[in-house]
Amino acid sequence: MSRDTIDFDDVQGLVRFGHGPLPEAVFVLARVTSAAAARAWLRLAPVTTAASTSSPPATALQIAFTAQGLEALGVPLSVRAGFSSEFLEGMADANRARRLGDVGWNAPAQWDWGHEATVPHVVVMLFAKPGQLGALVDRTCGEAWRDAFEELRRLGTADLDGFEPFGFKDGISQPTVDWGQRRDPASGRHRYGNEVALGEFLLGYRNEYGKYTDRPLVGADASTGGLPAAEDAPEKRDVGRNGTYMVMRQLRQDVRGFWRHLAREAGGDETAAEALAARLVGRTRGGDPLSHGHRTIPGVADADAPRRNQFTFDDDRAGVVCPVGAHIRRANPRNGDYAYHETGVTRLFADLGLPGSAFQDDLVSAVRFHRILRRGREYGPSLAIAEALRPGPADDPERGLHFVCLNANISRQFEFIQGAWLMSSTFAGLTGEGDSLLGHRQRIAGGGGTDRFTIQRDGLRRPVSGLPPFVRMRGGAYFFLPGLRALRFLAGASG
Amino acid sequence: MTPQSAFMVLAPIDPRREAELERLLVSMNGAPGHARADNALVPFGRFEQVHVARFLIVDDKTVSDNGAHGIPTPCYPRGLAFLGEVDGEAEAFLADVSAGASEGLRAIFACCDGFGAETHLLDWLLAHQVSAAAAYTNWRGRTVRRVREDAALRAVLERHVDRLAPQLEHLEPRAVHERLRALVLEDATAGRIALSAEAPTPLRWTLANLLHLASLPAAVVSVLVALFVVLSRAPRVALPAVAMALAAVVLRLRHLEKTDPELCAPPAPAEVTALATIEDHDVTNQFSAMGSLKPGPLRLGTTVLVLWAINWAARHLYTRGRLARVRSIHFARWVFLDRRRRVLFISNYDGSVESYMDDFINKVGFGLNVVFSNGIGYPRTRWLLADGCGDERKFKDYLRRHQMPTQVWYKAYPGLTAVDLERNARLRRGIDVTSMSARDAAAWVALL
Numbered sequence: 001m002s003r004d005t006i007d008f009d010d011v012q013g014l015v016r017f018g019h020g021p022l023p024e025a026v027f028v029l030a031r032v033t034s035a036a037a038a039r040a041w042l043r044l045a046p047v048t049t050a051a052s053t054s055s056p057p058a059t060a061l062q063i064a065f066t067a068q069g070l071e072a073l074g075v076p077l078s079v080r081a082g083f084s085s086e087f088l089e090g091m092a093d094a095n096r097a098r099r100l101g102d103v104g105w106n107a108p109a110q111w112d113w114g115h116e117a118t119v120p121h122v123v124v125m126l127f128a129k130p131g132q133l134g135a136l137v138d139r140t141c142g143e144a145w146r147d148a149f150e151e152l153r154r155l156g157t158a159d160l161d162g163f164e165p166f167g168f169k170d171g172i173s174q175p176t177v178d179w180g181q182r183r184d185p186a187s188g189r190h191r192y193g194n195e196v197a198l199g200e201f202l203l204g205y206r207n208e209y210g211k212y213t214d215r216p217l218v219g220a221d222a223s224t225g226g227l228p229a230a231e232d233a234p235e236k237r238d239v240g241r242n243g244t245y246m247v248m249r250q251l252r253q254d255v256r257g258f259w260r261h262l263a264r265e266a267g268g269d270e271t272a273a274e275a276l277a278a279r280l281v282g283r284t285r286g287g288d289p290l291s292h293g294h295r296t297i298p299g300v301a302d303a304d305a306p307r308r309n310q311f312t313f314d315d316d317r318a319g320v321v322c323p324v325g326a327h328i329r330r331a332n333p334r335n336g337d338y339a340y341h342e343t344g345v346t347r348l349f350a351d352l353g354l355p356g357s358a359f360q361d362d363l364v365s366a367v368r369f370h371r372i373l374r375r376g377r378e379y380g381p382s383l384a385i386a387e388a389l390r391p392g393p394a395d396d397p398e399r400g401l402h403f404v405c406l407n408a409n410i411s412r413q414f415e416f417i418q419g420a421w422l423m424s425s426t427f428a429g430l431t432g433e434g435d436s437l438l439g440h441r442q443r444i445a446g447g448g449g450t451d452r453f454t455i456q457r458d459g460l461r462r463p464v465s466g467l468p469p470f471v472r473m474r475g476g477a478y479f480f481l482p483g484l485r486a487l488r489f490l491a492g493a494s495g
Numbered sequence: 496m497t498p499q500s501a502f503m504v505l506a507p508i509d510p511r512r513e514a515e516l517e518r519l520l521v522s523m524n525g526a527p528g529h530a531r532a533d534n535a536l537v538p539f540g541r542f543e544q545v546h547v548a549r550f551l552i553v554d555d556k557t558v559s560d561n562g563a564h565g566i567p568t569p570c571y572p573r574g575l576a577f578l579g580e581v582d583g584e585a586e587a588f589l590a591d592v593s594a595g596a597s598e599g600l601r602a603i604f605a606c607c608d609g610f611g612a613e614t615h616l617l618d619w620l621l622a623h624q625v626s627a628a629a630a631y632t633n634w635r636g637r638t639v640r641r642v643r644e645d646a647a648l649r650a651v652l653e654r655h656v657d658r659l660a661p662q663l664e665h666l667e668p669r670a671v672h673e674r675l676r677a678l679v680l681e682d683a684t685a686g687r688i689a690l691s692a693e694a695p696t697p698l699r700w701t702l703a704n705l706l707h708l709a710s711l712p713a714a715v716v717s718v719l720v721a722l723f724v725v726l727s728r729a730p731r732v733a734l735p736a737v738a739m740a741l742a743a744v745v746l747r748l749r750h751l752e753k754t755d756p757e758l759c760a761p762p763a764p765a766e767v768t769a770l771a772t773i774e775d776h777d778v779t780n781q782f783s784a785m786g787s788l789k790p791g792p793l794r795l796g797t798t799v800l801v802l803w804a805i806n807w808a809a810r811h812l813y814t815r816g817r818l819a820r821v822r823s824i825h826f827a828r829w830v831f832l833d834r835r836r837r838v839l840f841i842s843n844y845d846g847s848v849e850s851y852m853d854d855f856i857n858k859v860g861f862g863l864n865v866v867f868s869n870g871i872g873y874p875r876t877r878w879l880l881a882d883g884c885g886d887e888r889k890f891k892d893y894l895r896r897h898q899m900p901t902q903v904w905y906k907a908y909p910g911l912t913a914v915d916l917e918r919n920a921r922l923r924r925g926i927d928v929t930s931m932s933a934r935d936a937a938a939w940v941a942l943l
Contacts, residue, residue: 085767095771099847209856209887214761318941337857351861353819354812359921359942362820363914365850366857411849412887420850426778426912445526445777446910460656460663460671460940 006179006198006205008051010228010242010483014062014125015202015406016050018171018375022060022127023159025377026137027248027402029113029120030149032072037148038122039073042491044144045124047484059136060127063487064246064479066090069121075490079239082216083480086410087245090119091476100415101423101434104442106473112250113153113475120152120477123248153475155250155402157377164378165253165399166277166437166470167385169287173309173332175371176299177201186210189368191336192312195299196371203408204231204241208368213408215240223492226485239490242483244406247372247414249476251438252400253380258470259388265464270385276464279455280436282326290322291315317360319456324428327437330421333428337366363428370416372405400474410478425450441469496636496696498704499546501828502585503578504623505553506607516575516606520550520902528773528781530905536599537592539905544588546639547781547826547843548579550603550903555785555837556766557897560871563756564790571833575607576625578841579905580826582638586621593617627828628799628838629806635814637920639907640691645919646911647688651679652922656943668936672925679926690926704810711807747793748879755789758872759889762896769900775847778912779825781904782842782851784897786870788835795835797879798869802829805866816917820858823851825906825913829866838870845912852891856884863890870897918942 008016019025032038048060065073067088070080080088089096092108092115102108108115128136141151164170175196185197185208199207203215217236218224227237259273262280266272278284282291287308293315300309312334316322322329338350353362380399407413421427422435425444434440434450441451453464482490508516523534530548532540539545553574561568577600581588593600593616600620604610610619655678656663663671683690725733774780788794809818818824823845830839844851855863864883868876874890876883884890908916925931925939 085761085764088764093771095768095774098775207887209885211886211888214888351820351859353817353821359918359938362817362822362858365853369853369857412853416849416853419847424846426845426914429914429918431915431918444910446908448910456941458937459666459668460660461943462660463657465657 006202007228007242009049010485011050011202012062012243012481012484013048013050013060014246014375014481015244015373016177019060019127021056022058022129024130024133025125025127025157026133027155027157027377027404028124028126028137028141029122029152029155030124031121031152032069032148033150034148035072035074037144039491041144041148042073043488045140045487047487048127049484058129058132060125061136061140062125062127062481064123064125064481065490066120066122066477066479068119070480070490072121073490079216079218082214082218082239084214084245084410086415087478087480091247091249091478092116092119096415099419101418101438101440102473104440105469106440111473111475114477115475118152118475122149123246123477123479155379157379157402158381160378160382163285163382164401165255165380165383166258166281167255167383168277168281168283168285170378171374171376172283172287173328174373175200176301177373178299181206184210185368189336189366190338192295192314192334192367193298193336194309196368200369200371200408200413201244201373201406202241203243203245204228204238206231207408213240215243224489227489228483228485239482239486241486243486244408244481245410246375246479246481247403247405247407247410247476248479249403250400250474251403252398252472252474254468254470254472255383255399256388256392256396257468259385261468261470263389270389274385279323280327280453282322282328289328290326292321319454320458323453323455325430325433325436325453327422327435330427330435331417332371333364333367333421335364335367337368360429365416365420370413370421372407372413372417375404375406377402377404400471406481430454436467438471439467439469441467497582497638497694498635498696498700499580499582499632499637499826500585500588501578501580501627501630501826502588503576503625503627503830504589504620505574505576505578505625505832506604506610506623507572508552508575509606509608510573512606513573516603517552517902519603519606520552523550523903526776528901528904529776530903532905532907536603537596538599539907541595542581542588542592543639544582544591545905546580546582546642546907548577548581548905549781549783549841549901551576551578551783551899551901553785553832553839554899555787555897556899557758557786557872560758561787563758564871566790569787569833569836571837572608575603576839577603577620580632580843582640585624589620589624590617593620625830625832627806627830628802629809630828631805631809631813631818631824631826633818633825633913634816634916634920636693636696637916638694641693641923642908642911642916642919644689644691645916645923646908648679648690648926649919649922651682651688652943655679667933668940669931669933671940672931672936676926690923707807708811711804711811744793748797751789751791751793752868752876752879755875756872757874757889758896759874759886759893760896761892762898767895770848770895770898773900773904777906777909779843779845779906779909780848780851781901782840782844782848783899783901784840784894785832785837785899786867786872786897787837788869789871794869798838798866799835801865801869805829805862816913818859819862821854822914822917823854823912843906845914848895849891852894856887856890860884 097108126136176194178195178198181198197208199205212232216239217230220237224237228241230236230238262273262276266276283289289311291311293311295312297310378401380397422438432449433452436453443449451467455462523530523536525531553576559568682688825843827842861880864876865879867873868883874883874886922942
């Protein structure tokens with residue numbers, strides 16, 4: 001079902017590229033002080049598109065808005081109401097916080113930004129080649145900017161060469177976007193595949209259900225003339241098309257606490273601590289998966305890093321090779337629509353749930369509905385393990401991750417992964433443990449703890465108990481990252 | 496084996512006392528919408544047979560959807576439902592609770608029509624019972640006492656394992672099992688844990704269940720025999736008549752599917768907030784939803800038939816932790832109300848509402864469609880089974896729109912999912928057997 005190729009000039013570059021060649025970046029969070037000045041600034045902003053150029057640009061600029069931001073810009077309620085409820089309610093909503101595990105010291109009231117008066121209206125993401133970021137910031141945040149916005153935070157980033165602050169290679173597994181819409185999602189996916197429908201990452205296109213995700217559609221008139229037509233309602237204009245939702249979370253990582261705890265757990269042996277850390281993550285620090293379940297996965301091209309992504313956990317359902325609760329297994333359990341591989345009559349029986357009796361059957365959902373494009377950046381200086389084990393200075397700088405992800409359906413994609421998989425104390429039949437890295441370690445209703453990590457083995461499992469929290473949520477928000485025509489529409493909108 | 500039953504009492508609310516009723520219900524809760532086990536009105540924790548229970552103000556905000564089918568909007572009084580799942584007979588529980596929580600129940604039901612100071616509470620409860628058209632129990636025969644014993648057993652096993660890890664580590668699974676089993680039996684002898692035996696299955700229940708088991712094959716055989724008799728007596732008349740009747744039903748249904756209106760607008764934000772406020776406090780959540788059936792005998796007939804089949808399957812096929820491929824439901828039921836014009840759907844499920852709906856769409860979408868597509872406004876289906884909930888956004892909005900906040904919900908074992916219960920029960924089964932094969936022992940040890 002190949003369709004017309006998409007208009008990359010209308011898509012912000014971040015959707016297609018992680019801007020890897022631009023290692024310097026800063027994310028500027030701001031609030032609108034003058035709607036008219038903000039709209040004027042936005043109309044002139046040199047937003048980077050997803051069109052490929054012969055040589056990659058030296059800088060990039062991306063813009064996204066929160067629901068409050070759209071309101072502050074004067075976007076009418078009739079348009080705003082068309083966005084998804086998660087976006088409109090925002091990340092700091094109290095009921096959402098419970099679901100996302102933003103409780104205890106992660107609770108929105110404790111955040112540095114993103115709660116009540118510190119909810120940003122807009123984020124301007126600036127990327128540059130080494131040495132060019134300062135000039136880009138000056139150019140971008142000049143007088144016209146200051147007339148329009150009040151800066152809330154400048155979130156600086158660090159280039160740790162592809163490693164996150166704990167010292168692990170990050171960003172290895174990403175879904176392959178089916179830009180050409182060649183795969184028919186309606187045919188299902190018996191086994192794990194990495195190619196995911198375009199509509200999972202870009203609004204206005206068919207998603208994994210073959211349907212369209214929530215976004216505002218408006219009537220065609222003079223003010224909406226610049227917008228693309230809606231694919232599913234040609235008489236309407238699509239504000240969402242070529243845009244997507246962006247989730248941002250500032251995650252502070254206690255790198256010293258992490259390695260010290262693991263070293264204690266490993267009896268002071270640094271190598272053993274590193275091996276234990278690899279169990280928590282599911283990969284070695286260099287990025288090699290613990291799992292040997294080698295598979296050729298459709299949609300994975302890993303010529304440069306063979307086998308780093310060509311695997312599933314199908315041969316290791318008990319978690320003996322890679323613990324069931326390992327971070328990469330929670331974040332992407334790599335299963336297809338069925339836990340077992342049947343066809344014909346046995347498939348019918350499987351659908352009816354008649355043969356299943358193994359304890360592990362059907363505990364985890366099919367992953368193709370729960371994928372995200374990760375676009376985050378680290379912050380803070382790197383810290384080697386040996387150094388992390390020594391006492392830190394009084395003014396030890398903060399380290400962490402500005403987690404950024406793109407998805408068309410925040411509740412089914414980001415929130416599902418975060419709530420049902422990462423933070424859940426009952427993921428895949430486990431009990432008493434949250435995510436090994438991100439877990440908040442708070443008790444759940446009924447009194448059970450979440451501070452364990454279980455290493456399954458052929459015989460008795462080995463429990464690691466009393467894990468402290470290693471990651472603290474410092475702020476976050478849900479944004480709409482519009483297509484370029486939609487951006488011009490929003491910036492031209494008058495109250 | 497002690498079978499579980501569903502009880503439900505429903506009465507119209509006296510409109511003058513609604514505010515008082517809502518106040519009373521809120522007073523029972525700790526976390527929003529979650530009853531304290533020791534609340535003053537109905538201290539659920541004191542009734543050991545209660546798995547889950549709820550007080551629900553039945554107030555369907557979607558009745559005006561009838562207008563889309565050209566039916567005038569009926570005026571239903573708001574009702575108060577008291578319902579739940581218990582070990583043993585529903586009537587026995589109602590007798591217990593009306594004796595043990597008489598004052599609280601009287602205060603609550605005094606807010607309903609026709610309940611006065613001299614009303615006999617138990618008689619009134621029994622007279623206002625409403626039975627389910629279909630009911631699902633995650634694990635037939637698993638009592639609350641057993642759930643608690645199994646959970647305690649697991650805790651004790653975990654402690655032994657943690658303490659003895661260095662000694663146990665090098666043993667074969669069979670030896671590990673033997674050793675742990677011996678320790679646990681010692682614990683039981685010393686009275687530190689209870690390993691009580693299953694109660695005998697009531698004979699009356701066994702007989703009734705056998706009869707019920709026979710009902711589906713009997714019905715199928717009767718229809719086939721009737722068809723055969725008719726067809727063999729007068730094949731020239733009957734064959735075309737039967738074929739045409741069948742074709743007419745199928746074509747009519749298909750026509751309805753293509754033309755029935757879809758009403759899947761997102762619910763108002765305030766309504767979603769009211770629902771979300773009482774969700775995700777425990778690993779398990781409650782779900783109460785209501786809707787009107789589409790008009791006409793075909794839709795009613797399909798619903799009756801399908802619910803009857805689901806009830807049969809739930810009673811005889813899906814009695815061991817799985818409803819088709821779904822493992823996250825503790826108890827669920829469908830109840831016809833108002834002379835089968837409306838259906839109430841009740842569930843107790845693990846995880847968030849989003850994951851609950853995803854689980855259903857992706858694993859048993861056909862089952863959802865065949866039941867719920869007879870409700871007004873359901874996303875368009877194809878041949879009853881296909882599409883429908885496959886339109887994820889419409890389906891989720893449809894379901895959320897029909898959902899009602901549950902004012903008071905109680906679960907006897909917070910923190911435990913249905914899968915937890917199954918794991919604990921499997922651990923217990925390993926204690927009940929004297930020896931195991933190497934493979935079974937390895938699987939048993941892996942549960943720890």
